[in-house]
Amino acid sequence: MSRKKKFHLFENIEITDTAAKGKAVAKAPDGRVIFVPNAVPGDVVDIQTGRKRKSYFEGRVVKIHKESEKRTEPVCDYFGVCGGCKWQNMKYEEQLFYKQKEVTNNLVRIGHLELPEITPILGCKEIYFYRNKMEFSFSDSRWLTNEEIKSGADFDNKNACGFHIPKMWDKILDIDKCHLQEDPSNDIRNSIREFAKENEISFFNPRNQHGLLRTLMIRIASTGEIMVVVQFFEDNTEKREALLNYVAEKFPEITSLQYVINNKGNDTIYDQEVVLFKGKDHIFEEMEGLKFKINAKSFYQTNSEQAYELYKIARDFANLKGDEIVYDLYTGTGTIAQFISKKAKKIVGVESVPEAIVDAKENAKMNKIDNVEFFVGDMAKVFTQDFIAQNGTPDVIITDPPRDGMHKKVVEQILNILPKKIVYVSCNSATQARDLALMQDAYKIVKTQAVDMFPQTHHVENVVLMEKR
Ligand code: SAH
Numbered sequence: 001m002s003r004k005k006k007f008h009l010f011e012n013i014e015i016t017d018t019a020a021k022g023k024a025v026a027k028a029p030d031g032r033v034i035f036v037p038n039a040v041p042g043d044v045v046d047i048q049t050g051r052k053r054k055s056y057f058e059g060r061v062v063k064i065h066k067e068s069e070k071r072t073e074p075v076c077d078y079f080g081v082c083g084g085c086k087w088q089n090m091k092y093e094e095q096l097f098y099k100q101k102e103v104t105n106n107l108v109r110i111g112h113l114e115l116p117e118i119t120p121i122l123g124c125k126e127i128y129f130y131r132n133k134m135e136f137s138f139s140d141s142r143w144l145t146n147e148e149i150k151s152g153a154d155f156d157n158k159n160a161c162g163f164h165i166p167k168m169w170d171k172i173l174d175i176d177k178c179h180l181q182e183d184p185s186n187d188i189r190n191s192i193r194e195f196a197k198e199n200e201i202s203f204f205n206p207r208n209q210h211g212l213l214r215t216l217m218i219r220i221a222s223t224g225e226i227m228v229v230v231q232f233f234e235d236n237t238e239k240r241e242a243l244l245n246y247v248a249e250k251f252p253e254i255t256s257l258q259y260v261i262n263n264k265g266n267d268t269i270y271d272q273e274v275v276l277f278k279g280k281d282h283i284f285e286e287m288e289g290l291k292f293k294i295n296a297k298s299f300y301q302t303n304s305e306q307a308y309e310l311y312k313i314a315r316d317f318a319n320l321k322g323d324e325i326v327y328d329l330y331t332g333t334g335t336i337a338q339f340i341s342k343k344a345k346k347i348v349g350v351e352s353v354p355e356a357i358v359d360a361k362e363n364a365k366m367n368k369i370d371n372v373e374f375f376v377g378d379m380a381k382v383f384t385q386d387f388i389a390q391n392g393t394p395d396v397i398i399t400d401p402p403r404d405g406m407h408k409k410v411v412e413q414i415l416n417i418l419p420k421k422i423v424y425v426s427c428n429s430a431t432q433a434r435d436l437a438l439m440q441d442a443y444k445i446v447k448t449q450a451v452d453m454f455p456q457t458h459h460v461e462n463v464v465l466m467e468k469r
């Protein structure tokens with residue numbers, strides 16, 4: 001059997017661009033595209049490729065000959081090992097340039113859309129410590145660095161609390177300082193880890209499914225309230241209480257301390273009982289005087305400050321006069337619906353997660369908003385002619401679907417209704433472009449504005465205003 005040559009070394013190759021999933025792009029001498037992680041456009045590098053797929057290569061940088069001027073020193077010790085913050089080695093203005101470029105390319109190449117003049121991307125003021133929520137995992141299988149392995153030392157305690165190594169479901173990178181969430185986030189996580197080590201509270205072993213500490217969620221709201229939820233795998237009252245009492249004492253600023261005992265296969269808490277240990281079972285976020293109650297399972301945009309900017313853009317684009325019926329599709333906990341409520345006659349929010357709609361209704365009541373109505377269901381099934389007959393024909397539709405974009409039926413229904421305006425908020429401009437293309441005959445794109453919510457990553461939001469032709 002002949003062995004095909006599987007690997008190539010491409011030398012002195014210039015990185016030319018970025019591509020999907022935050023990878024960098026270069027071109028092989030034969031013209032095929034090479035995708036590489038952790039490189040920056042402008043770098044000149046040697047690339048070792050793995051398996052060739054039909055028309056492109058995937059590889060990794062093995063040597064840097066020239067560093068791009070677009071580079072900056074990553075602030076984080078774990079850059080390149082941790083799966084988050086893949087663009088930390090790129091200057092922020094360059095990150096914004098490539099985010100903008102991706103959005104525009106998608107709208108033009110996928111959607112073949114006729115675009116108005118594009119307003120420049122809105123960057124974040126805070127490019128670190130911008131997340132209000134972080135989730136960490138505990139494991140007794142710490143990821144060892146190459147240096148540690150080479151050192152030959154014996155690591156008998158491999159307990160760790162941090163993030164999963166990409167594509168390694170059982171290996172956890174131990175994190176001492178993460179630059180994504182403000183203090184006391186790092187202090188809380190590190191203190192729990194140290195207390196657990198000192199008091200022989202075991203860390204989860206995901207392969208053999210045993211151990212106590214499983215995950216840790218920390219939410220720090222813009223109101224200053226702090227929620228901590230510790231998830232245990234095994235139930236051990238004595239050790240659990242010792243740990244939670246320690247946390248409560250050491251961090252009196254925690255306003256909501258809760259725990260979950262979850263011994264099922266996966267670690268999502270959404271089907272689990274969350275038990276209150278100290279404080280309240282919720283915290284509040286606040287935006288323009290509106291309050292949003294957030295419990296352990298609630299969804300809320302993870303960058304509060306920039307969510308406010310995003311919502312203002314959506315509201316400006318909708319440019320409501322006060323007599324309109326507005327639909328807020330994929331409303332989540334109804335934040336956009338409430339945010340625009342003063343400017344419309346009536347708002348109808350639709351969302352598939354029942355708990356989110358419970359929150360939405362409760363928040364609207366608390367905020368004394370009486371012109372919003374919320375409905376639960378899969379959009380493709382709920383958003384029907386009957387539904388519209390019952391709730392009124394929308395003058396404006398705001399839609400904020402998940403990464404997959406809108407179901408074809410939802411787009412068809414919008415085209416049945418033909419509202420005057422559509423404001424499309426998207427976290428994936430590729431599916432947004434696909435959906436907009438389906439509406440292009442009936443609608444004209446009037447405005448498009450990209451918004452960065454996640455500095456140091458390749459993720460980008462885009463808001464488009466369409467008006468009926
Ligand atoms: N606009 C909200 C949430 C947007 S995230 C905010 O700004 O907070 C997208 C939302 O779409 C999520 O809440 C998700 O639960 C919901 N969703 C996903 N698929 C859906 C479907 N098929 N039907 C209805 N809602 C869906």
